[in-house]
Amino acid sequence: MPITIANLSKELSWLSLARNQITGIIPAGLGMFQRLTKLNLEDNLFTGALSVDIGRLPSLQDLDLSHNRFEGQIPQSFGNITKLSKLSLSNNFLDDTIPTSLGNLRTLVSIDISCNFLSGRIPQEILSIPSLTILLNLSNNALSGSIPAQIGHLINLVSIDLSMNKLTGEIPDAVGSCVQLRLLHFQGNLLQGKIPNGLKTLGVLENLDLSSNNLTGPIPEFLESIKTLNHLNLSFNNLSGPVPDTGIFCNATILSLIGNSMLCGGPPFLQFPSCASVRSQHQMHLLIVFSILGTLIFLLFSIPTYCCIKRRVKPNIVDQENLLLSETHERISYDELRSATQSFSPANLIGSGSFGNVYRGTFVVDENLATTVAIKVLNLNLRGASRSFLRECNALRRIRHRNLVQVITVCSGLDHNGGEFKALVLEFICNGSLDEWLHPNIMTNSLTAKRLSLMRRLYIALDVAAVLEYLHHNIEPPIVHCDIKPSNILLDDDLVAHVTDFGLAKIMHAEVWKKNHGGSEISSLAVKGTIGYVPPEYGSGHGVSTDGDIYSYGMLLLEMLTGKKPTDSFNLGETSLVNYVKMAYPNKLLEILDASATYSGNTQDVMDLVIHPVFRLALACCQGSPRRRIKMDCVVEELNAIKKACAALMGVHDEANVAT
Structure with missing residues (x-):
């Protein structure tokens, strides 16, 4: 963005440079446009800190800086833009806390600062903005602490998304005061306690997701009477008791209750056990008490015997565990x-x-x-x-x-x-590994050599990303594969990818994961993975984490795009595949694209819709700092968007046919 932009007329009222490939920092001088009402720089390659000059634009009403690479803090000066109505800073690398000064924006109707690295508590000041009516999205950050009761002040708000953070405590009853809510997402946190009765006043609620928390108690019966509800996800909690059998609970396609082992009853398709009578539950409690007493007595006498045997005989622990597994x-x-x-x-x-x-x-x-x-x-x-x-x-x-x-x-x-x-x-899996397709044997006849089109590589990348999203986000505790590389990706008859080899996989320790919510776990001194695909932090003693898989996946993407292995030699003295790509990014990507990655259509269209976005995504996965890497659910979302754009470009109504 040239510094000469400051030479534009001071009467400028609207500036949009969205969806380009503009790099570098925002130049100084924006503060001179006192009449500017809209500034849209979304979906570019801006880096550096957010300009404090933006906080000196008193007339600004719409600010969109999303999908860039801005880092550092959100400036306190943003709280001075008192006429602002829409604020979007999502999908950047912003960190530190959310400034309380944003509470000064009393005309704000929508705020989206999701998919960053923000930490600390949710400021009460933001939840007290009476004008918020469209969206409050703080998801996919590292926010902690409890949800403030001030959330009940947002009585006219339609959508609240606080998912995928580290929020603790109970869901405040005050949420029930937000009577206009249509979407409420609290999934992927560490919330405890019961589902509050206050939610029964949300008469127009359409989408409720409280999954992957630590919620306990019964499923409230009032949920079956909310007629507008068309999506309900309470999976992976500790809910107990009977499941209602009317309303939304009769529709298998819009309901998820899996991962709650203490639920019973409900419609047959849920396959929960029948609910026991009060009397049988009492008998069961007595049986449990006597069983515990019997076990304690047994252990009291058996432990000395076991210790004696252990001194004489070396147990085969692995076989014992294999019998269980x-x-x-x-x-x-x-x-x-x-x-x-x-x-x-x-x-x-x-x-x-x-x-x-x-x-x-x-x-x-x-x-x-x-x-x-x-x-x-x-x-x-x-x-x-x-x-x-x-x-x-x-x-x-x-x-x-x-x-x-x-x-x-x-x-x-x-x-x-x-x-x-x-x-x-x-x-x-009949078609061999991705490695064999990317690097065919040099002795193979060129007429029969395996080739993958650019679109097919996109589909394979999406297949692998879907697996990692499942391992990282959809099971609890998550699993880290630890060895994502082309030789561990197998292709079937239809060239659909299948991930294999979990020999190095690490199931994150439940207590550690719940404490860190995605943080690393130190399991051994050995570096897990294959040279070239191992994230740099593993080499310096950091523990295994889902962020390590993301780095390996980024290297896999770069290899699929360039045809170069991470251990190859590179031009211009570059010593790594990441730096090799960065030297070509964004204007010389066609020069480093694998020659066998064929494509049809207008080159510029393919460049804009596929090549540039996927390279950008790969580099976002390969950030040196783990906390700055894009998460796998966001990777899947972006790849799906690229796939849809390709389908639209080719006029293909069925996206499954894009690759062919």
């Missing part, structure tokens, strides 16, 4: 696996990893039917192999996703020599 799968024998792989013939070897080999196996059902599987055999002579097997079992038993390679069964026993043998039997 694999109880949901029918075991398969070593002889069956040996037969299916023709004695683990090298001809059936389809891959090798850190802790063993993967073989193609064929089970003959009858003369007309055979099933092909992938058999991951652990090399137990390698240090950590047994732990890797246990970790992968423990991760795979908790997760179900269409873009994950599914485990079929396990084998844990002895081989034909009497040695210990462990293997995972997985679904067979």
Whole structure:
């Protein structure tokens, strides 16, 4: 943005530079436009701190600086723009606390500062702005503390989104005073207590999401009487008691209650157990009490015996745990696996990893039917192999996703020599790994070499992002994959991506995750992952975190776009793939785009709609500081937007056909 912008007329009243590729900082001098009523710089590449000059624009009514790379604090001077009605600072790298001076904006109708790194408490002053009627969005930050009771002052507000923060305490009853609310999102926090009765006054509520908190108590019956409610998500809490069976609770497509193990009753499609009578509950309580007493007595006598045995016999802890982990799968024998792989013939070897080999196996059902599987055999002579097997079992038993390679069964026993043998039997994905497609063997005939179009790479990137969003945001506690790279992405018949190899996966410790809500967990001194894809903080002793997966995913995106591995040599003396891309960004991206990433259509359109946005997204994932990396749910949202834009450009009504 040139400094000569200060030479424009002082009578300027409207300035929009949105959705361009403008870089650098906002130049000084904006404060001279005293008549400016609208300033829109959204969706550019601005960096640096927010200009305090903006706080000197007394006539400003609409300010949109979203989807840039601004960092640092929100200036206190923004509280001086007393005529401001709309404020959007979302999707930047802003940190520190929300300034209380924003409470001076008494004409504000909409405020969106989501998807930043803001911390501290929600200022009471913001919740006391009487003019807020459209939107209050503080989601996807690191805000803490309780929700102030002053939220009840927003009696005319339509949408409140405080999701994906670290908010604690109870949901204040005062929310019921916001009688115009149509959307209320508090999911992904650490909220406790019961669902407040005050919500029953929200007679026009359409969308309520309180999932992924620590809420307890029964589901209030008044929720079934809110006729306007068309989306209700109470999943992953500690709710208990009977489920209502009328109203929204009769519609499986707009209701989610999963992850509440103490619920009972309700419509049959929910598959909750029948609610016990009061008498049977009393009997159950007595049974629990006596069981606890019996257990204590048993432990009192058994612990000394156990300690004595432990001194003499070394327990096989891994096998004991494997029995627990694999109880949901029918075991398969070593002889069956040996037969299916023709004695683990090298001809059936389809891959090798850190802790063993993967073989193609064929089970003959009858003369007309055979099933092909992938058999991951652990090399137990390698240090950590047994732990890797246990970790992968423990991760795979908790997760179900269409873009994950599914485990079929396990084998844990002895081989034909009497040695210990462990293997995972997985679904067979026929088209090899993404690594083989990005870097085909140089001996391969050029006419038959594997090629992926640019659109297909976009779809594969979206498949992998969907898996990571699921692992990071949709299960509790989250799972960190720890080894996202092309060789761990398999492609099926339709070139749909499936993520595999959870041998390094880390299930975040529940207490640590709830305390830090996405923070790292120090688990060992070893660096987890593959050189080139490991985030820089792991090398300096920081613990495993979901932010580490985001960095690895960013490197994967850059590799898919450039065809370069992170360990390759680069031009102009650059020593990393990230710096190599930064040197070309944003004007020379076509020069570094993989030549085999073919595309059709106008080059400038493809550049604007696909190449530039995806490179920008990859760099946002590869930020050096973990706290500045974009989160996976935002990655999925942006990739979906890019996919829709491509469909519109090509005139394809079915987005599934864009890649083809």
